[in-house]
Amino acid sequence: xxxxxxxxxxxxxxxxxxxxxxxxxxxxxxxxxxxxxxxxxxxxxxxxxxxxxxxxxxxxxxxxxxxxxxxxxxxxxxxxxxxxxxxxxxxxxxxxxxxxxxxxxxxxxxxxxxxxxxxxxxxxxxxxxxxxxxxxxxxxxxxxxxxxxxxxxxxxxxxxxxxxxxxxxxxxxxxxxxxxxxxxxxxxxxxxxxxxxxxxxxxxxxxxxxxxxxxxxxxxxxxxxxxxxxxxxxxxxxxxxxxxxxxxxxxxxxxxxxxxxxxxxxxxxxxxxxxxxxxxxxxxxxxxxxxxxxxxxxxxxxxxxxxxxxxxxxxxxxxxxxxxxxxxxxxxxxxxxxxxxxxxxxxxxxxxxxxxxxxxxxxxxxxxxxxxxxxxxxxxxxxxxxxxxxxxxxxxxxxxxxxxxxxxxxxxxxxxxxxxxxxxxxxxxxxxxxxxxxxxxxxxxxxxxxxxxxxxxxxxxxxxxxxxxxxxxxxxxxxxxxxxxxxxxx
Ligand code: F6P
Numbered sequence: 165x166x167x168x169x170x171x172x173x174x175x176x177x178x179x180x181x182x183x184x185x186x187x188x189x190x191x192x193x194x195x196x197x198x199x200x201x202x203x204x205x206x207x208x209x210x211x212x213x214x215x216x217x218x219x220x221x222x223x224x225x226x227x228x229x230x231x232x233x234x235x236x237x238x239x240x241x242x243x244x245x246x247x248x249x250x251x252x253x254x255x256x257x258x259x260x261x262x263x264x265x266x267x268x269x270x271x272x273x274x275x276x277x278x279x280x281x282x283x284x285x286x287x288x289x290x291x292x293x294x295x296x297x298x299x300x301x302x303x304x305x306x307x308x309x310x311x312x313x314x315x316x317x318x319x320x321x322x323x324x325x326x327x328x329x330x331x332x333x334x335x336x337x338x339x340x341x342x343x344x345x346x347x348x349x350x351x352x353x354x355x356x357x358x359x360x361x362x363x364x365x366x367x368x369x370x371x372x373x374x375x376x377x378x379x380x381x382x383x384x385x386x387x388x389x390x391x392x393x394x395x396x397x398x399x400x401x402x403x404x405x406x407x408x409x410x411x412x413x414x415x416x417x418x419x420x421x422x423x424x425x426x427x428x429x430x431x432x433x434x435x436x437x438x439x440x441x442x443x444x445x446x447x448x449x450x451x452x453x454x455x456x457x458x459x460x461x462x463x464x465x466x467x468x469x470x471x472x473x474x475x476x477x478x479x480x481x482x483x484x485x486x487x488x489x490x491x492x493x494x495x496x497x498x499x500x501x502x503x504x505x506x507x508x509x510x511x512x513x514x515x516x517x518x519x520x521x522x523x524x525x526x527x528x529x530x531x532x533x534x535x536x537x538x539x540x541x542x543x544x545x546x547x548x549x550x551x552x553x554x555x556x557x558x559x560x561x562x563x564x565x566x567x568x569x570x571x572x573x574x575x576x577x578x579x580x581x582x583x584x585x586x587x588x589x590x591x592x593x594x595x596x597x598x599x600x601x602x603x604x605x606x607x608x609x610x611x612x613x614x615x616x617x618x619x620x621x622x623x624x625x626x627x628x629x630x631x632x633x634x635x636x637x638x639x640x641x642x643x644x645x646x647x648x649x650x651x652x653x654x
Contacts, residue, residue: 166637166639166640167637171639172219172222172223173222175646176646179649180223180646184314184315184319184320185225185321186225186311186315187216187225187226187227187228187323187325188227188228188322188325188329188332189213189328190230190325191210191213191229191230192227192230192232192257192259193220194206195207195208196234196239197235198238205248205250206538209462209499209538211422214565215638217249218639219642223255224254225256226257226258226314227248227256227258228307229257229259230261230267230271231244231259231261237261240259244258244260245257246259258310262306268502269296269299269303270302272502273291273293273296274293274296274300275327277290277296277503278290278362280466283351283352283354284559285560286465292363304330307332308339311332312340315340320342321343321345321649322346323347324346327349327351329347330371330372331367331368332345333372333375334374345375345377346377347379348422349380349385350381350422352385352560353380356391365396366396369393372389372415373393373408373413376414377649377652379645380419381419381422381588382421382588383419385562386406386417390406390408390417393408416652418648420641421563421588423568423637423641424568424633424637426568426572426633427637429545433573433574433575437542441542441545442549445547446550451550453489453491454490455486456492456550457476457490457492457552457553457554458555459495459554459556460539460547460569461495461497463497463498463509463513464509465559466559466561467559467561468559469496470509471601471607472555472607473494473516473520473532475601475607475611476532478605478608479612486615487524488526491529493533494517494535496535496537497538498510498537498538544573545573548574549574552614552615553580553611554579555611556587558584558601560586561586562588563587563589564587565589567583568593571633574630577623578623579622579626580617580625581596582597582610583599584598585598586601592632592636593632595629595632596625596629597610
């Protein structure tokens with residue numbers, strides 16, 4: 165039996181016993197944007213927010229996040245709150261405002277030029293800047309102030325997300341030690357050798373150990389974290405319980421593989437609108453090809469987009485019989501575009517797409533369709549359903565929810581998932597065709613296998629993949645975290 169929204173609601177009622185439930189993250193789940201005279205509410209391309217929204221719909225409570233939309237201020241009340249989701253208000257979003265300098269130092273700088281490359285083994289060196297670190301601490305304090313204001317004198321459980329807020333739990337507890345905090349680290353945790361180049365490693369580790377519970381996607385990340393603490397910080401580690409005692413405060417360290425709302429995606433992907441969208445897409449992009457591949461990613465150097473394009477290039481050279489018969493559609497969500505490495509990546513991908521298309525195009529056919537824009541979930545489900553195969557070729561990825569979304573949306577029980585071994589998802593989705601994205605020749609053979617796989621085998625694999633995601637869905641993830649806290653007797 166898989167977990168449902170109702171199961172989670174029941175658990176929250178019994179286990180959290182009237183505590184206020186607060187989620188904190190940098191990225192907000194809904195962004196308000198001015199478009200002409202109208203204000204549009206869009207869902208950002210963030211695995212984190214897409215995964216947590218169903219949990220918040222089930223638990224109610226407050227979500228504290230950075231208000232990044234240009235119309236965000238227009239829709240909030242005096243306490244900077246707005247009810248979301250717009251079509252079915254069920255929880256409150258409290259927005260925090262940052263100046264350009266704060267966003268630069270805390271989000272672009274420390275979070276995404278230092279911690280992001282530090283934690284992902286993608287061979288992009290981190291940039292450590294003292295001024296960014298100071299801004300990061302200042303912004304963590306702004307988040308702490310907003311959380312403390314929401315809590316007031318109530319009993320609360322605060323669920324902190326990710327690497328943008330590594331010292332938040334300490335700052336909250338310094339003012340209100342009664343608050344219970346858990347934190348989930350959505351990206352990988354590297355081994356101690358890698359982490360030790362960070363000049364603020366002790367402060368970051370100590371900050372994270374302010375939490376009662378600390379979650380990672382997989383056991384390997386937990387082990388790396390414990391080993392990093394062991395080498396750098398005065399503390400006692402109980403390896404059997406996977407717990408750290410730092411100055412009397414205990415932090416449990418646990419793996420919780422995150423997931424998606426399988427039932428909701430499956431329901432939405434089966435809708436008539438999606439079928440109509442599939443027709444529109446076929447027509448607009450002239451997709452009459454026998455074989456359609458799809459990739460859906462933020463444009464990020466961890467996602468291995470150039471590696472995927474190079475493999476497709478080599479595939480068309482090695483197997484020329486597929487020229488004119490196969491098209492790969494890459495949906496690319498612009499991301500962190502003010503960071504130099506991302507600007508370079510964008511330019512590299514544009515060049516590669518242009519070169520590959522120039523090399524093979526003939527008549528009206530070209531092998532790569534590169535769509536660099538924000539796509540609605542409806543459009544994404546339509547592209548998924550049109551595809552014979554989906555490629556996820558991350559060089560390193562905490563989980564990768566695109567893989568789980570692809571599987572959830574294939575209500576027709578067809579389609580092949582080509583999945584990087586270096587994602588957390590590869591541990592669960594063993595019926596996918598697993599690849600090492602750096603090993604181009606193997607990658608090429610895997611594309612061939614995907615294209616030529618008989619329908620019965622595709623379906624058998626997809627059925628198993630769907631069972632796995634249905635069983636281990638987002639409600640189970642949330643339920644496991646809440647149950648773990650409840651077991652602590654908090
Ligand atoms: O999944 C990892 C993650 O960093 C999330 O924390 C984040 O929401 C997502 O990638 C997108 O990144 P950003 O919020 O910087 O657009």
